[in-house]
Amino acid sequence: MNSTDALIEQLAGRAGQPPRSKRLAFYLPLAAAALVSVIALLALLGPPFASVAENGWAPMLRKWLFCFTLTGGALVAMYALAHPGRRSSVLLLAALAPLAMVAGLALIEFTGGLGEFPGPGWERCVLAVGLLGALGMAASVYALRLLAPVRLRRAGFAAGLFGGGLAACAYVPFCGEMGAIHLLVFYGGPISVLAALGWLLGPRILRW
């Protein structure tokens, strides 16, 4: 009996009951990161939706549409990437579609001038999306490691995209800015940085 046969015997002896799916365990850290983000924002920035009285719901819903579609797309891509052998290219591209759409809108807006860009409080947007995004990304990395990502750069990229998107979703009710350029630069910027970090660090932090 060679060493591979011996290993097979050993593993077969530990077959036991088939392990349970870790789907719930995958989503729990992500939900926890979302909850912590909302609590932190409430504690630091006070009551949300302050700008609704002045601007109505439409600008906020537009921002949310961007953030939720980006985050949802990243989540679907991340879940697929956590399972060996599943296709992920189309899912990743689809996850980036909202960003491309906002870039298009920003370009249209830009042709009419920069307006009030960067506007007051842009630093707060960058900090909130960047820092809380890092928290969301850490939760995503933890969740991914519970499963079996094999394309580590892509998985890291999706984790960064998801973390940043999640932070943006949580932050939108606290932001009074309305423009597409603002959304692209001060939301899309930190989200892209996190995704790039995930791409770079994926092979190190997601190895199993």
Next chain:
Amino acid sequence: MNADRLDQLLAQTRAGDATAYRQFLAKAADRLRADLRRQVPGESELEDIVQECLIAVHNKRHTLDPERPVMPWLRAIGKYKLIDHWRKRGRSLVSYFDADAPIPPADLAEADVNRLLSRLPEPQAEAVRLVHLEGLSGAEASERAGIALSALKLRVHRGMKRLRAMVDEHEQ
């Protein structure tokens, strides 16, 4: 056909059949070996990677959806473990490109070289003989052995590691 058999065996395993799991692992090992053989020159290195894959398959089997076929999942794990193996080897303190380094004579002074070489797998023994005893260059030795230079260096490296372990054992 093999892939279908793997699916069947895993389905039986899920139903609690431990024998089916043993067969599944053995078949998976065969498939992995066949897939990886072209990219991994040395037999012992290939077995190392196959074993890594089997452990990964065992530990991460919950990530395979019962509705999906086993083969794409298995192949993806095999590819991942192969890349991980290359990455680790790249970071290894003992690079296999060190294989051309001369043997310090003292290390082998008290041992019978031929007897030691006979304890190595023949491909490794041949590689060590060509490079370190006959003094051929890597390129000449790889041509003589009929294998790629990288494969030759790997065999020499593995052979030298084993020889060193034998010498150390002998000295203790």
